[in-house]
Amino acid sequence: MSVLITGGAPYGEQPADILVVDGVIAAVGADAAADPRARDAEVVDAAGLVVLPGLVDLHTHLREPGREDAETVATGSAAAALGGYTAVFAMPNTDPTADTAGVVEQVLRLGEQTGLVDVHPIGAVTVGRKGQKLAELAAMATSAARVRVFSDDGDCVSDPLLMRRALEYVKAFGGVIAQHAQEPRLTQGAQMHEGEVSARLGLTGWPAVAEEAIIARDCLLTDHVGSRLHVCHLSTAGSVEVVAAAKKRGTNVTAEVTPHHLLLTDERAQGYDPVFKVNPPLRTEADVRALRTGLATGVIDIVATDHAPHASQDKETEWDNASPGMLGLQTALSVVIATMVRTGLLDWRGVARVMAEAPARIGGLTDQGRPIAAGEPANLVLLDPQASWTVRGADFASLSRNTPFEGMELPGRVVATYLRGRRTASAGVALGAES
Numbered sequence: 001m002s003v004l005i006t007g008g009a010p011y012g013e014q015p016a017d018i019l020v021v022d023g024v025i026a027a028v029g030a031d032a033a034a035d036p037r038a039r040d041a042e043v044v045d046a047a048g049l050v051v052l053p054g055l056v057d058l059h060t061h062l063r064e065p066g067r068e069d070a071e072t073v074a075t076g077s078a079a080a081a082l083g084g085y086t087a088v089f090a091m092p093n094t095d096p097t098a099d100t101a102g103v104v105e106q107v108l109r110l111g112e113q114t115g116l117v118d119v120h121p122i123g124a125v126t127v128g129r130k131g132q133k134l135a136e137l138a139a140m141a142t143s144a145a146r147v148r149v150f151s152d153d154g155d156c157v158s159d160p161l162l163m164r165r166a167l168e169y170v171k172a173f174g175g176v177i178a179q180h181a182q183e184p185r186l187t188q189g190a191q192m193h194e195g196e197v198s199a200r201l202g203l204t205g206w207p208a209v210a211e212e213a214i215i216a217r218d219c220l221l222t223d224h225v226g227s228r229l230h231v232c233h234l235s236t237a238g239s240v241e242v243v244a245a246a247k248k249r250g251t252n253v254t255a256e257v258t259p260h261h262l263l264l265t266d267e268r269a270q271g272y273d274p275v276f277k278v279n280p281p282l283r284t285e286a287d288v289r290a291l292r293t294g295l296a297t298g299v300i301d302i303v304a305t306d307h308a309p310h311a312s313q314d315k316e317t318e319w320d321n322a323s324p325g326m327l328g329l330q331t332a333l334s335v336v337i338a339t340m341v342r343t344g345l346l347d348w349r350g351v352a353r354v355m356a357e358a359p360a361r362i363g364g365l366t367d368q369g370r371p372i373a374a375g376e377p378a379n380l381v382l383l384d385p386q387a388s389w390t391v392r393g394a395d396f397a398s399l400s401r402n403t404p405f406e407g408m409e410l411p412g413r414v415v416a417t418y419l420r421g422r423r424t425a426s427a428g429v430a431l432g433a434e435s
């Protein structure tokens, strides 16, 4: 089975044909069309399109097992393929919690059965994500799922001794702790960012320092232990400063930002529409600016969606009772184009770095986020950089509808996604494993 992708521009640079044979990039450029194997290849006209490595999401909630009314591995995988992703890391805040070899292997199998993206389960740090006692990290690491990323996401590993032990444990097998940085005492009852808007609306605030204090502590613990830390969904200007200082000192820390924190501010809470409720909360204009600069300069390593589907009964209720979280997989690339590419902060090489290469490296993948070059696995996304589209949650492959970008016109459109040479999404339709 071979495919010849003609006229597309790898990394938005010079157009170059790409020949894919048996799931591998066989040739790029003049060699591709000249290759005898190109003769009976399916030809895909990619003139005017940008070709990037398939995107990798280090932070996705697929909700299975337990909340199949909000999302399943199958529907979340379809959303991912449509968004240009070829691999996602699934957070363990499921029911049961993914804190054993059995559950992570179940999620792995469901991902393989769907076959639209590689699904890599993240293991919980503590049993039931309760923050009391370490889960069997090594058992998950040596399971078929080969877990390398551990997180209690949704909650912070706030006990410093447990955090220290977790960092020590994963060091042995080259794992990483992905921390949801939220000091629980400083955020009790919090409903949104603590600032002018929360004061005006009379909602309990989630102060920036509750995030920054945990990141600072964890960077120091990481240095002390000689381990590796990843910070989930960085949301404040102060957090960017803390991570920058730690990196300067040599701390082995990486950080992610979500598309929604790159675009939206706490002003959105004005109408009390819970679609804008998320953890960490939307912050201020100054924070948004600092996050964009942090991503452009490499203080923040990657964009991760924190795709957090919620069933309508959990989201379409009063602000105080609504579950926090937003959809992200089908809008992430366009939001990054709007906030980082159209603003001149990142070029397409930069997009490939923050959305494919660096997330794969942080997650320990060697077969994703690879260069577009002969001999590499054919994980690719073709996108139309000129197109724009209007976000309609009802059209999403996701089972949930909680997009904060509803009705917005966003730039850049995924035209096709290839996982090891097989088309997984094309013209807005996700294609099953058999196609």
Ligand SMILES: NC(=O)N[C@@H](CC(=O)O)C(=O)O
Binding pocket: 061, 093, 153, 154, 155, 180, 277, 278, 279, 280, 306, 308, 309, 323, 324, 325, 326
């Ligand atoms: N981001 C959120 O607001 N919610 C996430 C949990 C999390 O990422 O902290 C969820 O699982 O719904």
Ligand SMILES: [Zn+2]
Binding pocket: 153, 154, 155, 180, 232, 233, 279, 280
């Ligand atoms: Zn989180």
Ligand SMILES: [Zn+2]
Binding pocket: 059, 061, 091, 153, 154, 306, 308
């Ligand atoms: Zn999350």
